Amino acid sequence: MEQRRWRQVRKIFNEALRHDAGERDVFLDSACAGDIDLRIEVESLLISLADARTFLEQPLISESGGKFETWQLSEGQTLSHYRIISPIATGGMGEVYLAEDEKLHRQVALKILPKVIFGNEERLRRFKREAELVSALNHPNILTVYEFGNEENLHFLACEFVNGETLREKLGNGRFNCSEILEIAVQITTALQAAHSAGVVHRDIKPENVMIRNDGYVKVLDFGLAKYDDAASVDLRHQSFSFFSQPGIIMGTATYMSPEQARGMVVD
Secondary structure (H helix, E strand, O other): OOHHHHHHHHHHHHHHOOOOHHHHHHHHHHHHOOOHHHHHHHHHHHHHHHHHHHHHHOOOOOOOOOOOOOOOOOOOOEEOOEEEEEEEEEEOOEEEEEEEEOOOOEEEEEEEOOHHHOOOHHHHHHHHHHHHHHHOOOOOOEOOEEEEEEEOOEEEEEEEOOOEEEHHHHHHOOOOOHHHHHHHHHHHHHHHHHHHHOOEEOOOOOHHHEEEEOOOOEEEOOOOOOEEOOOOOOOOOOOOOOOOOOOOOOOOOHHHOOHHHHOOOOOO
């Protein structure tokens, strides 16, 4: 990213932090003046900051198992053919519920986009794009996506439910031995290699985005910030992936970025 452009992004980012979250969309409309690339760059920094604060300061699920006040769905409620069983987690890019697929009689994880950003076309595209990217991948260590839909003005992603813990939770329970570390690392890198072979770069690998099943099987989650490389050997050109990632756009969680990613350079 050019220095002049970076100074502009940093200036708007710092000014956005002085506004309440509910006022930032209006501020960014004015400050970015229709420059979509500029707005995406600033929003990616705001999202990364929010994500970093989330895992440093707040648990995804309260220790008492209680619900967050912002949950959009309640237990027993039905969305499309999915019946909500219980909330699982919440974050900047949405809420996740355990649900029952009443057509196929299986448990699924249902990810719901927050209502506060329904009017944000860029985030809606990112949400849909995640579904398209992951559904195009077929690997046992990558979360399986079943459906992307919109029901009752709620955008949702239905995917495989992983019965286990995040790598972050596992790390909090004690140290791993050498063989456990190697086993987890091999499974993660195998998943990333499969994604890379299909031209997909995750760009947000961190302990919160890795699930470990109770039987030790690893699943890589959350391709919401992934980048598609149209020069990949696997032909995914008929998928609508390439509109989001552009040179100079910074995506990811700040504390887990590679140096080149933090500088807005090409990530592979």
